Amino acid sequence: MLTALTSQGKQVVLTRQTSLDSLREWRKTETFHCPQCKEQVLLKVxxxxxxxxxxxxxxxxxxxxxxxxxxxxxxxxxxLYELFSQLQLQTEMEPYLPDIQQRPDLLVTWQNQQVPIEFQCSTIPIALILERNAGYHSINMQPIWILLTPPKIQDSSACVLTHRFSQFQQHFIRPIHSSTKETLTILLTYNPQKQQFHYVSHFIHLRGTSFAICHSVMRIKHQTIPFAIPAAPSTTDIEGLTRHYQSARRKYLRSVIGYNQRGIHHRFLRACYEMRVQPIQLPAWIGVPTFRQEAFSESDCEWQLLLVAAIRQTRRTPFQLDRSLIRTFVKTFEGDSTLQLEACEHYMDFLREQRIDIYRLDIFIGRDFTLEVLSGRFLAMHARN
Ligand SMILES: [Zn+2]
Incomplete structure (x- = not known):
């Protein structure tokens, strides 16, 4: 910990202001005590x-x-303590909040609101995070969690990359709501060694825990309150996200053949077989990053093809669809059904808008929809933000 009380009961916060030598001198004549249990503590230098x-x-x-x-x-x-202090904000280091018996890393006051700041470096059970958040919410505080920057992101100079995020990391992806249906999703991370924030944003789900993401860096000295929000992705960024998405799509379609050796239990392969299409020859309108696609942990190719197969079984078209079919369909997947239902609706909108004939998998459509769909999603979002 970085705070203690002196023998006189005065609070000490260790920052970089005090030299090591003067701390060594000080501890010869002063005793320090834990602010919580009041026991004597050691000053380690x-x-x-x-x-x-x-x-x-x-x-x-x-x-x-x-x-x-x-x-x-x-x-x-x-x-972070120094950052907030320099921004002239009232900042407390490791304050004890008796009502909820919690001690956030920092408590910052801005616009008459006390905001707990947690800098999370280690992976702890998500239940513990939920518990702490519930504590803060019970006293009307909205905490901000900042994760330690993952090593691969820290070392990358790329603006767009593919990265796997653990369930724990995914828990901290924060939506920033806008007036449009699309929300900006960000993961705020900080790297003390380089003294900079690494923003991860505009998550496009690929498969499993993999996402294509935009990555931007901000030196701590440029940070403001409230925290800066990443800029809209440039055309180049959207093209980058498109390339990562397409490459993951191709990789998946090539690799899925390998599942064959393990029998035909794979329902994606079975659907391909029944529709007489080779996975690698799937038309470009299957496997499209339409809104809410992250609700499925499967590749977009997989759930979208299975949805098309389910509709074809009823001999209907996306124009004649009734919602009960989609409701039944999403129940066969793990995950949040409500969000998956939304994902399916958006994919249906896409098929209707493009006037796709779902009974013709053999029609070659030269144009790729990924860039178009992503541009639509992100440009609309930032334009109205
Ligand atoms: Zn103590």
Whole structure:
């Protein structure tokens, strides 16, 4: 921890303002105490470690207090504390909130609102995050979680990339609502070593935990309150997202043949077989990143082809569809049915708008819809933001 009380009860916050030597001198004459349990704590100062306070080994305080924080976590907390202080905001380091018995990393006051800031470096159970959020919400606080930048993103200079996000990381993807149906999704991450924020945004789901994403960097000294929001993707960014999407689509269609060896249980392959189409020859209107597609963990090719197959079985067209069919259809997938229902509706809209004949899989349509669909999604969103 970075805060303690002196013997006089004065609060100390360790930032980079104080030199290591003066801290070493200070601890000879002063005793420090844990703000929560009031036990005496050690001021640890070394040439490599970041100065911090620590309880003696025998303590009952550990449960409610984060001991053994990583240097990265300590460093990030100090830098964020300095950022908010420089922005002239009232900022508290590790304050104890007695009503909910929680201690956020930072508590920042802006526009008369107290906002807990959590800089999360390690993976902890999602249930714990939900619990902490519920605590904050119960006292009308809206916390902001900042994740430690994942190494592959930290090292990448690319504006568009493909990346896998764990369930834990995905939990922190935050929608920023706009007036349009499309929402801007962002994951706010911070890298203390380089002292910069890495924004991950405009998530396009590929398959499983893989996403094509836009990536942008902001030095901490340029950060503002409220936090800056990434700019609209440029035409080049949208072309980049399109390339990543198409490449993942092709890769999937090529690899799926391999499932054949494990029998025909794969329902995507069976549907291809029944419709007499080779996966790799799937028309371009199957496997399109229409709105809400991330509701399915499967590749867009897969759920969209299966949906088309389900409609064909009823001998109807997208124009004559009744919703009960889609409702039954989404029940065969894992995930949030309500969002999947929405995804299907948007895909149906697309088929209707393009006047696609779903009974003709053999008609070659030279044009690729990905760029068109993504441009439509993102340009509309930012235009009205
Ligand atoms: Zn304590």
């Amino acid at each position: 070394g040439d490599i470690i970041i100065p911090h306070f620590a309880h003696h080994q025998q303590t009952n305080c550990r449960d409610s207090f984060s001991e053994g924080e990583s240097p990265t976590h300590l460093l990030g907390k100090i830098q």
